[in-house]
Amino acid sequence: GAGVSQTPSNKVTEKGKYVELRCDPISGHTALYWYRQSLGQGPEFLIYFQGTGAADDSGLPNDRFFAVRPEGSVSTLKIQRTERGDSAVYLCASSLTIGPYNEQFFGPGTRLTVL
Amino acid sequence: DQQVKQNSPSLSVQEGRISILNCDYTNSMFDYFLWYKKYPAEGPTFLISISSIKDKNEDGRFTVFLNKSAKHLSLHIVPSQPGDSAVYFCAASLTSGNTPLVFGKGTRLSVIA
Numbered sequence: 001g002a003g004v005s006q007t008p009s010n011k012v013t014e015k016g017k018y019v020e021l022r023c024d025p026i027s028g029h030t031a032l033y034w035y036r037q038s039l040g041q042g043p044e045f046l047i048y049f050q051g052t053g054a055a056d057d058s059g060l061p062n063d064r065f066f067a068v069r070p071e072g073s074v075s076t077l078k079i080q081r082t083e084r085g086d087s088a089v090y091l092c093a094s095s096l097t098i099g100p101y102n103e104q105f106f107g108p109g110t111r112l113t114v115l
Numbered sequence: 116d117q118q119v120k121q122n123s124p125s126l127s128v129q130e131g132r133i134s135i136l137n138c139d140y141t142n143s144m145f146d147y148f149l150w151y152k153k154y155p156a157e158g159p160t161f162l163i164s165i166s167s168i169k170d171k172n173e174d175g176r177f178t179v180f181l182n183k184s185a186k187h188l189s190l191h192i193v194p195s196q197p198g199d200s201a202v203y204f205c206a207a208s209l210t211s212g213n214t215p216l217v218f219g220k221g222t223r224l225s226v227i228a
Contacts, residue, residue, distance in 0.1 A: 004158065033215065042119075042204050042218030043159065055213060091158055100147045100208035104216070106158025 002026070004107035006092050012113045013082055021077040021110045025094030032075050033104060034067055035091040043091055049075060050098050082114045118142045119207050121219035130228045134192040138205030138219055141186065145207040149216065150179060150190050153202045162203070163190070166210075195226045 005024040013019050025032050031050055035043035045059040049069045057067070064082075069075040079086055089111050093104040120139045128134045138148075146167035151159035165172040165179045165188065172179050178191045192199055205219040 035218075040124075040220065042121075042206075042220045043216075044218070045215035048213075048215060050213075056215060059215065093158070098213045100149075100210055100214075100216070103161045106151075106160065108156060108158050 004092055004094050004105050006090075006107040006110050008110060009108065010111045010113075012115065014115050015082060015084060017082050017114075019079050019082055019112065021079075021090050021112070023075045023077070023092030023094075023107060025073065025075070025092070026105055027073075029094035029096055029105075030072065031095045031098040031102065031104075032069060033093040033095075034075070034077050035093065036088045037091055037109070038088045046077070048098070055098065079112075082112075084114050087112055087114045116141075117219070118145075119205055119217050119219040121203075121205055121222050123222050124220070125223040125225070127225045127227060128195045130197055130226055131194045134190075134195045134199065134224055134226065136190040136192075136203050136205075136222050136224065138188045138190075139186055140188075140207050142207070142217075143186065144209055145217075147208045147210050148179070148181060148188050149206045149208070150177075151204040151206060151218075153204065153221070159204055192224075195224075197226050197228050200224055200226045 033048040034046040047057040052072045064080045067077045089109040091109045093106045095102040149164040150162040153159040202221045206216040
């Protein structure tokens with residue numbers, strides 16, 4: 001079966017622009033997570049969803065970042081007024097349901113470069 | 116403040132020998148620990164985990180050891196194979212509540228044939 005897919009794989013944008021990053025989780029997985037991995041760092045939690053609702057958005061760095069999952073499947077991470085410091089690989093993961101015992105399956109990530 | 120620390124950014128091991136990757140954590144509330152493996156241009160994949168009620172968990176060539184008093188865990192790979200060359204991330208979590216995983220910075224393992 002298909003794994004987690006993320007589009008685009010690479011995104012180059014200019015400072016101040018708006019970007020959307022898409023995540024297609026594994027079918028049937030109710031939990032969906034967004035992480036950001038900066039150069040030389042491990043993945044850092046941003047937000048996770050259980051179904052359609054954001055269960056925990058405490059990792060979002062500021063109000064320029066927003067994520068939605070309107071139908072409980074595909075999720076979009078939206079970044080307004082991008083800054084050079086937003087450059088990173090944005091990883092999406094899904095699991096059958098929430099909780100640490102449920103293995104998170106990661107997508108390949110979207111590499112965002114803000115010029 | 117890094118709650119999960121992997122102090123060795125890289126490790127080089129000969130094929131057939133043991134690889135030992137180390138991880139320290141500061142939050143004594145963490146009670147579930149995981150190791151993920153990541154190849155270039157791919158997402159991390161789950162490797163092995165351990166609950167704080169255990170001190171060892173083994174899966175084939177991979178064994179994770181947990182020392183709660185020292186807040187330290189290690190991943191042993193034996194024998195190491197060239198295909199094990201990847202970045203390994205240690206992660207920690209709380210089983211109570213639905214808290215997200217906290218990852219270390221990773222250790223790049225190179226297994227030399």
